[in-house]
Amino acid sequence: MPTVLVTGASRGIGREFASQYREAGWRVIATCRDPEGAGYKNSDAFELDVSDPVSIKNLANLLAGVPIDLLINNAGINRAKHANFGNLDYDAWDEVMWVNVLAPLRVAECFATHVAYSDLKQIVFLSSIMGSIEDNSGGMPIYRSSKAALNQAVRSVAPELRSKGITSLLIHPGWVRTDMGGPNAAIDVQTSVSGMRETIAALTPVMAGSYVNYDGKPIPW
Numbered sequence: 049m050p051t052v053l054v055t056g057a058s059r060g061i062g063r064e065f066a067s068q069y070r071e072a073g074w075r076v077i078a079t080c081r082d083p084e085g086a087g088y089k090n091s092d093a094f095e096l097d098v099s100d101p102v103s104i105k106n107l108a109n110l111l112a113g114v115p116i117d118l119l120i121n122n123a124g125i126n127r128a129k130h131a132n133f134g135n136l137d138y139d140a141w142d143e144v145m146w147v148n149v150l151a152p153l154r155v156a157e158c159f160a161t162h163v164a165y166s167d168l169k170q171i172v173f174l175s176s177i178m179g180s181i182e183d184n185s186g187g188m189p190i191y192r193s194s195k196a197a198l199n200q201a202v203r204s205v206a207p208e209l210r211s212k213g214i215t216s217l218l219i220h221p222g223w224v225r226t227d228m229g230g231p232n233a234a235i236d237v238q239t240s241v242s243g244m245r246e247t248i249a250a251l252t253p254v255m256a257g258s259y260v261n262y263d264g265k266p267i268p269w
Contacts, residue, residue: 050168052076053116053154055098056123058086061174064241065120071137072245077116079107080123080167085148098123099143105141118169118248119159124174126191133189141190148194153201156209156216164212171209172248173202175218175259182268199259199269206257217251218259219244220267 052069056062059081066078079096080086086093094110097103113174125147128140156171163169177183180197201217206216224240225233243262250264 049073049075050112050117051075051077051115051166052118052120053111053159053162054120054122055079055096057093058082058090060223061224061237061241062120062122064237065122065244068238068241071099074117075125077111077114095251098155101154104151108162111159111162113165114162115166116159116162117166117170119156119163119171121155121171121173122263124148124150124194128190129188130251131190132187136189138269141193144190144194145197149189149197152198153205156205159213160209160214160249162212165236169212169214170248170251171214171216172244172251173198173216173218175199175202175220177220177261177267180259203257203259210253210256215251215253217248217255218257219247220259220261222262 052074057066057078061144066076068208070076076092076210078088078093081097083093083095094107096107104152125144127144128137131137141231168184175198176195178192179187179199202216202218209216221240221244223234225231225236240262247260247262247264259269
């Protein structure tokens with residue numbers, strides 16, 4: 049039975065990842081800030097606040113020796129959506145960079161040993177097409193810059209992860225009808241996650257550090 053650890057599994061895409069992998073027969077380690085409040089009652093739901101380095105290290109220590117075939121860095125935020133040049137919210141920007149960039153890299157560092165112990169050895173980072181510099185029509189500089197920074201960071205560490213046998217991937221979930229994506233988004237969460245699962249299942253070491261859409265198509269950097 050392969051094992052997947054999902055961050056931000058309380059709702060939306062993260063919760064759907066947990067649900068679909070559980071239905072597929074995987075062991076699912078669902079993590080979020082309040083598992084009980086999110087309705088998780090099984091022993092494989094754990095408290096994790098990705099914005100807190102101590103919380104990340106504590107969970108990594110708690111799960112020491114547990115092989116994690118697939119680590120999905122899903123947790124992320126979007127603050128000050130309507131802030132643009134002239135009214136930029138720098139406190140919100142700092143928070144978004146911390147959660148969307150530093151946190152997933154810290155999670156990957158703390159759990160790299162767990163992933164290296166496994167059979168599949170995969171780490172997936174949820175990015176966004178809004179992190180593409182080439183495909184940028186303007187607006188939302190706070191969120192866009194956080195995903196562009198995540199892309200650069202993951203691309204930079206991909207060779208070192210690969211030297212440990214770990215394959216990394218940056219994936220855009222699509223414009224999804226979630227609290228973040230809004231009710232007018234193009235696809236539902238089930239379509240997004242099932243597409244991403246197919247793309248992840250086809251992941252090979254040669255794709256390490258790639259930046260793709262939920263259906264596997266490459267996205268320009």
